[in-house]
Amino acid sequence: MVDATSLATPKEIDAPSPREILHKRMLGHRGLRVGGTILSVIVLAALFAPLLAPYDPYEQDLLNRMVPPVWASAGSWEHILGTDHVGRDYLSRLLYGARISLLIGVSTAIISGLIGVTLGVVAGYNGGRVDAAIMFIISMRLAMPLILVALAVVALIGSSLQTVILVLGFLLWERYALVVRAATMQARSMDYVIAAKALGASVPRIILTEIMPNIANQIIVVATLEMAHAIILEAALSFLGLGVQPPLPSWGLMVSEGKDVLLFEPWLITIPGVCLFLLVLSINLVGDGLRDVTAPEARN
Secondary structure, eight states: OOOGGGSOOOOOOOOOOHHHHHHHHHHTOHHHHHHHHHHHHHHHHHHTHHHHOSSOTTOOOGGGTTOOOTTSTTOBTTBTTOBOTTOOBHHHHHHHHHHHHHHHHHHHHHHHHHHHHHHHHHHHHHOHHHHHHHHHHHHHHHHSOHHHHHHHHHHHHOOOHHHHHHHHHTTSOHHHHHHHHHHHHHHTTSHHHHHHHHTTOOHHHHIIIIIHHHHHHHHHHHHHHHHHHHHHHHHHHHHTTSSSOTTSOOHHHHHHHHGGGTTTOTHHHHHHHHHHHHHHHHHHHHHHHHHHHHSGGGOO
């Protein structure tokens, strides 16, 4: 008779941790990889703009105005992407313009997120008259034409970088509120919330420790969408002359400054336009990828 203790036991294989599973899933998502790569390049270019920019983005040189990019016949390696109508280096302004676009996108997402998530959680958790009152506020906001309200407010207050961030932050919260409200209404009926109530946990504790971690997926997706939305709106406002003001190197402002010579020097609009397209595309790809890899049905 063979002793059971003498039998060789199979080698135990440690199960991967949730973090490892999430990391593997993120690396396997093509859209997230592509969007993350593009976004990382833009973020790094913005962070290291003082080191990468060959010239001061505000320095004017009228003797070298409207120099075409290096790939054009009259281009020069001294200004790889050429110069604008007052002789400022276009590459330097693009690098610093990335800072402004990212600052506006992130700041707007934070401000609108704080407003929308607070209203959505309060409405979804309490229900009843509180929910009805907040839904009335959301309906009022949805009834306002966004771009017209932004134009009117900026025209009355005066356009500046801080004004654009505040105006967009206070106008782009309704999507947060609607999504978080629906997610909170669904989460409040889950067993873990009911158990926390039975144990005597306070409402703030239930919201912060039980509900918020389980709706973070939806918040992240909305934040990326609103970040991209804010960047596009800032570019539109700057194009109309009511956004970021000169001499700040906003990509929307650069497009506006080049529209008068579109037929003769199209690269003045094409270059910042392509940068805006890549930035918004990368943010949307990252948002879609995060939604896919963190969705509850993908965790099984």
